[in-house]
Amino acid sequence: MRSTKLEAVRGILERLISYPTVSIDSNLDLISYAADRLERAGARLTVSNDPSGTKANLFATLGPDRDGGIVLSGHTDVVPALTEEWRTDPFELVARDGNLFGRGTCDMKGFIACVLAKMEDYSRLDLQRPVHVALTYDEEVGCLGARQLVGELETSGKKPAIAIIGEPTDMKVIEGHKGCYEYTTCFHGTDGHGSEPDKGVNAIHFAAAYIARMLELAARMKERVGPDSAHFSPPWTTLQTGRIEGGSARNVIARHCAVEWEMRPVRSSDAAEIKTALEDYTRNVLLPQMKTVYPEADIVTEVIGEVAGLAVMPENEARELVMSLTGANLTDVVSFGTEAGLFQSLGMSVVVCGPGSIAQAHQPDEFVSEDQLARCLSMLDGLERTLVQSA
Structure with missing residues (x-):
């Protein structure tokens, strides 16, 4: 049978x-x-x-x-x-x-x-x-x-x-x-000739700064190992960038860049902290720098899925x-x-x-x-x- x-x-x-x-x-x-x-x-x-x-x-x-x-x-x-x-x-x-x-x-x-x-x-x-x-x-x-x-x-x-x-x-x-939270963050700048980078807003450069901030937060999460996370591998909330796309040519300032990223939170408070930190960094640091050159610059994060x-x-x-x-x-x-x-x-x-x-x-x-x-x-x-x- x-x-x-x-x-x-x-x-x-x-x-x-x-x-x-x-x-x-x-x-x-x-x-x-x-x-x-x-x-x-x-x-x-x-x-x-x-x-x-x-x-x-x-x-x-x-x-x-x-x-x-x-x-x-x-x-x-x-x-x-x-x-x-x-x-x-x-x-x-x-x-x-x-x-x-x-x-x-x-x-x-x-x-x-x-x-x-x-x-x-x-x-x-x-x-x-x-x-x-x-x-x-x-x-x-x-x-x-x-x-x-x-x-x-x-x-x-x-x-x-x-x-x-x-x-x-x-x-x-x-x-x-762990939970699985997935996002796509899009950076909208303005293009121009690569010989005069200060006259444009390079979306890839600001995306790189955003990713660097993510890495700082990821390092902070490694300090959060506790009894509720010890059995996981790794035993902390993780962040990682899975895909990045942007630009058109080596000598053209990139007007657009998209970063696909995720986090795997051990606890919901970690996810809330990471989201708040990235939102604050975007609003108070990155966007003001971008808008100084190009007032219509923007950064938009799309929630692909937030699964507890x-x-x-x-x-x-x-x-x-x-x-x-x-x-x-x-x-x-x-x-x-x-x-x-x-x-x-x-x-x-x-x-x-x-x-x-x-x-x-x-x-x-x-x-x-x-x-x-x-x-x-x-x-x-x-x-x-x-x-x-x-x-």
Whole structure:
């Protein structure tokens, strides 16, 4: 039975990988495929599009129409895959030495494949507790889909009790992680000939000063290690610049520069301090210097996403349940972000636990092992006992 179910998961995963759901592209074909499978299993479905109509969330339910359900959640988008860096087609599942290769296999379509396979099993049970499947869009670029989904759940009045976020953790039980705050700061100056730099406002130069201020704040955060952060790696709030774009030529003053940056706060007070410090520096130092030469100069920061971390809670039904299902004796925390904090904001008990290693996520030749998928199936098998028990 186990090998048969694993073969079913492999077939589903092959289909999921064939959909190139890079965040900049649509996920509608994948959502349609998942919706069809879930509907045939008897699930009640809600599909919600993003404002553009090119992406969607899927929320599906089996079992009684009541509160206290268990959510199995995964994001459908993947990061880009440069084909020249891969030994195989990143959107074609390849099996080799017990591993399954393809973009998204571990982050996190492997978990989704296991869930879709198991929902067929759950549909044949006398469920006393609802089980929900949440598939979201654009996790990789700010958890945009999950923010929409959580808002819709709050409005609907539905109150699931537990959420299991299937990000790759090697099937370890993760009960806490840092937040993930992402921004793009744009500097608008004025151009001119490079031989007379004082007559222009070089946006790249002011962006560099802004980044230098970020580095000062990052160094300050390293002094904030405490009991609430000691388990993280690194054990402090981090800042980093991921991408910078600006200018047109070596001998032209750059009129525009965009800095894409993020911070991973251990605590919300760190995030508030960093944001205030950068706003003060922009308003009181950089902008006055820019406007002295060019009154229309400006600096604008766009919030891409501010996703709260997953707080470690003294009482956590999800933690106790998943530890019992996996046989884990310990839990852990991680530095990477997930959608877990958004579900926790609804008052749900939440953990992160899924097949695959985060070390493989976002890498060329990404893979998940069949052993990890088997362990995930074992966890979902064990969940049957909870779903058929009367509350």
